[in-house]
Amino acid sequence: MNCAEVAEYINTKEYQELNFKRETLVINPPKACQPLGAIFCASGFEGTLPFVHGSQGCVAYFRNNLSRHFREPFSAVSTSMTEDAAVFGGMNNLIEGLQNGFTLYKPKMIAISTSCMAEVIGDDLNSFVIKARELGTIPKDFPIPFAHTPSFVGSHINGYDNMLKAIIAHLTQGKKEKKNGKINIIPGFDPHVANIREIKRMLNLMGVEYIILSDSSDVLDSPQNGNFEMYPGGTKLEDTADSINGVATIGLQKFSTMQTIKLIQESFGHEGLSIYPPLGIKATDGFLMKIKRLTGRSIPEELERERGRAVDTATDAHQYIHGKRFAVFGDPDEVFGIVNFLLEMGGEPVHILTATGTKQFGDEIKVLLDSSPYGKQANLYIGKDLWHLRSLLMTEPVDMLIGDSHGKWAARDAGIPLVRIGYPIFDRVNLHRYPTIGYQGVINLITWIANTFIDEVDRKSDDAHFELLR
Amino acid sequence: MQGRSCWGGLAGLCDRDRENFKFQISNLKDTHTINLIGEYNIAGELWDILPLFEKIGINVLSKITGDSTFKEITYAHHARLNLLVCGRALINVARGMEERYVIPFREVSFYGIRNTSSALRDAAGFFEDMVLMKRTEEIINEEERNTKRLLSSYIEKLKGKKAVVYTGGVKSWSIISALKDLGIEVTACGVNKSSLSDIEKIKSLIGEERILKDVSPKNILEAIYSTNADILIAGGRNQYLAYKERIPFIDINQERHTPYSGYKGLVRMAEDIVKTIYSPVWEIAKKNAPWGSVKVSGYQSVRAKKV
Numbered sequence: 096m097n098c099a100e101v102a103e104y105i106n107t108k109e110y111q112e113l114n115f116k117r118e119t120l121v122i123n124p125p126k127a128c129q130p131l132g133a134i135f136c137a138s139g140f141e142g143t144l145p146f147v148h149g150s151q152g153c154v155a156y157f158r159n160n161l162s163r164h165f166r167e168p169f170s171a172v173s174t175s176m177t178e179d180a181a182v183f184g185g186m187n188n189l190i191e192g193l194q195n196g197f198t199l200y201k202p203k204m205i206a207i208s209t210s211c212m213a214e215v216i217g218d219d220l221n222s223f224v225i226k227a228r229e230l231g232t233i234p235k236d237f238p239i240p241f242a243h244t245p246s247f248v249g250s251h252i253n254g255y256d257n258m259l260k261a262i263i264a265h266l267t268q269g270k271k272e273k274k275n276g277k278i279n280i281i282p283g284f285d286p287h288v289a290n291i292r293e294i295k296r297m298l299n300l301m302g303v304e305y306i307i308l309s310d311s312s313d314v315l316d317s318p319q320n321g322n323f324e325m326y327p328g329g330t331k332l333e334d335t336a337d338s339i340n341g342v343a344t345i346g347l348q349k350f351s352t353m354q355t356i357k358l359i360q361e362s363f364g365h366e367g368l369s370i371y372p373p374l375g376i377k378a379t380d381g382f383l384m385k386i387k388r389l390t391g392r393s394i395p396e397e398l399e400r401e402r403g404r405a406v407d408t409a410t411d412a413h414q415y416i417h418g419k420r421f422a423v424f425g426d427p428d429e430v431f432g433i434v435n436f437l438l439e440m441g442g443e444p445v446h447i448l449t450a451t452g453t454k455q456f457g458d459e460i461k462v463l464l465d466s467s468p469y470g471k472q473a474n475l476y477i478g479k480d481l482w483h484l485r486s487l488l489m490t491e492p493v494d495m496l497i498g499d500s501h502g503k504w505a506a507r508d509a510g511i512p513l514v515r516i517g518y519p520i521f522d523r524v525n526l527h528r529y530p531t532i533g534y535q536g537v538i539n540l541i542t543w544i545a546n547t548f549i550d551e552v553d554r555k556s557d558d559a560h561f562e563l564l565r
Numbered sequence: 566m567q568g569r570s571c572w573g574g575l576a577g578l579c580d581r582d583r584e585n586f587k588f589q590i591s592n593l594k595d596t597h598t599i600n601l602i603g604e605y606n607i608a609g610e611l612w613d614i615l616p617l618f619e620k621i622g623i624n625v626l627s628k629i630t631g632d633s634t635f636k637e638i639t640y641a642h643h644a645r646l647n648l649l650v651c652g653r654a655l656i657n658v659a660r661g662m663e664e665r666y667v668i669p670f671r672e673v674s675f676y677g678i679r680n681t682s683s684a685l686r687d688a689a690g691f692f693e694d695m696v697l698m699k700r701t702e703e704i705i706n707e708e709e710r711n712t713k714r715l716l717s718s719y720i721e722k723l724k725g726k727k728a729v730v731y732t733g734g735v736k737s738w739s740i741i742s743a744l745k746d747l748g749i750e751v752t753a754c755g756v757n758k759s760s761l762s763d764i765e766k767i768k769s770l771i772g773e774e775r776i777l778k779d780v781s782p783k784n785i786l787e788a789i790y791s792t793n794a795d796i797l798i799a800g801g802r803n804q805y806l807a808y809k810e811r812i813p814f815i816d817i818n819q820e821r822h823t824p825y826s827g828y829k830g831l832v833r834m835a836e837d838i839v840k841t842i843y844s845p846v847w848e849i850a851k852k853n854a855p856w857g858s859v860k861v862s863g864y865q866s867v868r869a870k871k872v
């Protein structure tokens with residue numbers, strides 16, 4: 096076969112079958128490493144130095160990756176393990192790293208995660224940290240939560256979960272006092288940091304007091320004031336400690352907060368629940384109703400009017416989305432939320448693909464799809480990559496792809512637009528500053544999706560059909 | 566150029582158009598020539614109609630005024646028959662040409678299967694040419710069969726639905742007939758822009774009691790609620806009135822962007838109507854916030870009473 100024939104062949108059904116038989120090769124998996132999720136989580140705490148025990152190259156890539164998505168500096172350090180550490184163990188690197196990190200960057204907390212090298216040789220973080228304290232490298236009461244985050248299992252969402260669980264467990268130890276009346280919110284691995292601001296705004300409107308567990312909104316969306324600040328915000332450590340005294344904890348993502356929610360259910364002595372992301376009108380209704388039930392606060396008229404505006408947006412634009420076919424890929428929670436939103440608008444998800452995702456995720460999203468006439472033709476692909484997705488787009492075309500920037504090649508080959516939602520987004524500006532959740536999120540999602548379709552119509556129109564009204 | 570026919574005059578100066586002109590002149594000797602009067606190529610509707618005439622072998626000399634040129638209007642009087650599409654606006658042109666050039670005219674419409682077929686049949690029948698008539702019947706047959714096949718899944722969803730129609734410029738009766746082709750019943754029709762003969766036709770199609778003389782927003786909404794209509798089919802300025810009241814809607818007026826005429830247009834109309842009526846957003850819109858404190862007021866109270 097020559098090049099042209101190959102280019103043709105990879106679009107065929109026959110090639111797709113071979114492609115899906117692939118076992119020992121992964122091509123462009125839409126996922127990142129556990130420690131990337133861990134340092135993202137750590138950065139959302141006040142004065143916290145994200146610290147990776149492992150090789151330096153990993154951390155250079157994580158920082159670069161996060162930095163490009165948020166267009167913000169991202170601080171994290173590594174213990175720079177090299178060959179000799181691989182042979183003799185990484186204890187010295189870790190202790191030296193803690194000392195340097197502590198003295199150079201003056202953090203209030205160091206949150207340790209690991210890259211593959213440390214995990215492969217089986218370094219024991221617990222004993223190393225104890226050792227560092229014994230040696231006096233680090234003060235006895237200085238908080239050093241740590242999490243093992245091997246990238247050969249799970250992905251960034253598990254890294255996030257493991258790190259968060261470690262931080263919360265560490266800081267809340269022995270802090271149980273009387274109830275503080277606050278509600279704890281865990282945003283999950285959410286690359287749209289505006290979602291955290293949106294949640295806070297809604298809770299403020301309801302007059303609910305809250306603690307956000309890992310609040311990266313001020314860290315990864317910080318103001319330009321002529322100064323680089325290493326620690327521009329984040330959840331206060333005292334607040335994190337106090338979270339154990341809250342009235343309830345809600346995880347806004349289900350599959351990226353599993354371990355943490357479990358810990359809370361077991362040790363906080365209050366209701367800990369995780370919900371599907373409040374994407375879409377009904378899901379947002381559900382979220383607010385839960386907050387109302389848990390806190391006894393009523394939902395103010397302002398939110399009701401906002402809801403009305405979201406419904407108005409949906410009715411005004413319904414004809415642009417109803418009946419359109421979509422492919423969606425990304426992290427399980429985000430995919431779940433987007434699919435839910437599409438079904439609400441009468442959009443038809445046709446290909447749903449995640450790199451990670453458990454059987455539980457599969458079972459639950461199937462129930463969601465079965466609940467709507469628009470979910471009937473959906474096919475679910477768990478543990479697949481973007482090269483699989485490309486085959487699907489070529490043999491069974493859709494009108495739009497929704498996912499992160501990595502989808503742009505498949506979308507281009509298929510001749511369809513990509514609406515960028517998820518992580519990472521490297522090739523558009525500011526999208527992380529727009530919420531996707533809540534009523535405001537409904538307005539944004541409809542705006543992006545409908546306008547993209549209209550742009551397509553304009554782009555493809557000849558002179559005679561290029562119209563002012565659309 | 567649709568809807569901007571004056572630009573066509575400029576286009577008439579270019580070389581390509583001159584070629585076109587020569588071609589047309591040679592066709593003047595053609596015996597089967599017609600003009601389309603009052604067809605404005607809204608959203609490109611004309612381009613679904615012209616190929617039909619080409620197929621059956623009738624030469625459309627001039628379009629007045631959709632996608633037209635000044636040149637083609639200069640030889641319009643060579644046509645043997647005028648088809649008058651929008652009777653209201655250009656009836657005087659048709660009458661004038663009848664008086665001055667003895668060109669008879671037929672009023673036709675291209676909305677719906679039956680209207681489109683009978684327009685083709687009328688035109689073909691005029692020329693007293695058995696071969697032309699036979700070919701026309703064959704093409705009508707084929708087009709109708711094809712259209713009905715394309716429509717079947719839509720009609721399944723639209724059968725028994727009710728619509729309120731207020732079309733302004735477009736002839737209401739022809740839209741009513743097109744909707745009938747889709748199995749939709751028109752429960753009320755605004756007529757304040759229809760001619761008297763149009764109103765007579767509307768009466769014969771839906772009955773006098775369904776005619777709506779007062780087309781204020783309040784009256785339109787009341788007609789929808791009192792007849793339990795599923796959709797409003799009207800001009801763009803009523804679109805967001807409908808949406809605010811959670812009523813499905815399609816735009817039928819001159820600024821719309823989908824061509825609805827001819828066989829193909831009817832399929833598009835069916836698709837658009839299904840899309841809006843069956844959109845799941847209405848389900849959400851009809852339910853207020855679950856903590857519901859919104860009071861039913863305004864026109865909603867009319868609906869509340871009806872339900």
Ligand code: SF4
Pocket residue numbers: 128129130152153156209210211212246247
């Ligand atoms: S897979 Fe492991 S070694 Fe590779 S970048 Fe990720 S953490 Fe580092």
